[in-house]
Amino acid sequence: MTGQRRGAARRSGRRAGESGTKEEILAAARRKFADLGYDGATIRAIAAEAGVDPALVHHFYGSKEHLFAAAMQLPIIPSEVITAALTEARPAGSTMGEHAVRTALAVWESPPVYRSFLGLLRSAVTSEQAAAMLRQFVEQAILAPLARQASTDDPAEAEYRAAVVGSQMLGLALTRYVLQLGPVATADPEELAATIGPTIDRYLTGCTG
Amino acid sequence: MTGQRRGAARRSGRRAGESGTKEEILAAARRKFADLGYDGATIRAIAAEAGVDPALVHHFYGSKEHLFAAAMQLPIIPSEVITAALTEARPAGSTMGEHAVRTALAVWESPPVYRSFLGLLRSAVTSEQAAAMLRQFVEQAILAPLARQASTDDPAEAEYRAAVVGSQMLGLALTRYVLQLGPVATADPEELAATIGPTIDRYLTGCTG
Incomplete structure (x- = not known):
């Protein structure tokens, strides 16, 4: 899929319909996220870079997090996975923490997530x-939903705990994945949970x- | 000091006395550790690569861990720091874990350790x-001394816990150091402990x- 997408991208010249425009938006997003950071790269700035209307970016991608996930080829939306893992019904006898560890391992170990996650970590x-x-990105898309589950009314304390x-x-x-250290690399997900x-x-x- | 050491190293030609020989051993160690791994690079193989007697390597550096630390410009011997942190008298009221976190932060935050640690992590x-x-290296020099402090008689369980x-x-x-994530990057060491x-x-x- 990566290869197909890259094949469809154009560096210049006329638009190849919707998929060409989407590729140009993603390329513009990658440049702007790299240059301005996740906070600094607004949808407006990315649209200007791609030469399209901001409304079109919203139409194709919705939120900035969804655009970032598409640009970085993250096959999941982290804040959605985290909120679901922390608030959904859990298997009987599981605490929130156990279920969070189990869910994170399952998500990380799906091959496309594994690849993009390792790529982000390496960069x-x-x-x-x-x-x-x-x-x-981690502060906005991962720590913020985690902090909302911290049992404290003090926002600074909630951020620290997250x-x-x-x-x-x-x-x-x-x-587990990069250093592949001792028995953590080979442990059963349930044992780690x-x-x-x-x-x-x-x-x-x-x-x- | 790094600069002086590097300045003293020779790629070839005659030995410049003891410091030249030590530099050749360190260069041979870096090549062998990279090629054969920490476990595979024996003192004998490193001595052969440097064209010296293994006894001379032992004389200059003692153990393989000390040689690795010198070759990688690690200014500490991890197993010694860990064993000391886990077994020495602790400040009153501190648990082993608190003292271990406090000691690790103090060691990491000394600038030469910080640099070599980040270099190792990046590679x-x-x-x-x-x-x-x-x-x-981490398994031998860090996890093994940690595992000896785990309160279990089962070696596999001790390794897993470490x-x-x-x-x-x-x-x-x-x-704290690489991603500099939220309040973990700025927290007081005592709070983290x-x-x-x-x-x-x-x-x-x-x-x-």
Whole structure:
């Protein structure tokens, strides 16, 4: 699918109908997200870069998060997956944290997500510009929905707890997929959910000990 | 100091006394660790590559871990720092986990460690060969001493717990230093020790909930 999409893209010249316009918007989005960061790249700026009306960008992609996901070939919308994992009915006996770990592993281990996730992580670790873009995206699309599940009325405390959850979840991805460290790389998802789930619960609820 | 060392290195030709020989051993070590991994690169193979007697490598560097640390310009010996942090007398009222988090942050935040640590992490995330080398090093020099502190008689269980500790600690480093994610990047080390320390304790002791 990547190959087909790239094949359809045009660098210049006339529009090849809707798919050509969509490709130009995605290419403009990639440039603007890289140059201005996730926060700075507005739909308006991306539309101007692509030479189209902002309404057309909204029509094709809806929100900025959906546009970012399409531009980065993320096959999921992170905030939707996270909100669903944290609020949907869970299997009996599972805590919110266990279910979050289980869901994250299932999502990461679907091959297209795995590839784009590793690509984003690699760029962020090697380029400060890419790190800034990923940081802003993670804060908006991942930490903000996590913070809404933190059991506190203090927004700063909720943000802190969400970011600590992020440290454990991204560390799990780093050690399982990138470093492939010891038994974390080979552990059954249910075992990891049982070990790490209570940590996520504790971070979100703020209960220590 | 890096500059001086590099200035003293020779690609070929006559030995410039002890510092020239040490530089040749370090260059040979870097090549062998990259080619054969941390486990595969024996002191004997590195000595052969440098054209010196293995006894001389032992004389200059002692253990393979010390040689690796010198070759990678790691200004600390990870296993010694970890063992000290986990077994030394702790400040009153601190758990093992809190003290481990506090010590790790202090070590990482010393500028020379910070630079070499980020360098190792960047190589590992972008090159599978470097990831394999770092994985083996982390398993030997970091997870093995951690596993010895896990309160279990089952070696496989101890290794698993140590690796899960590694996932949280590396995730903390990734989010605080590389992604600089939200409030984890700016939090006071004592706050992070209070939040994440109990997680490390729980992973090492295996107590859930």
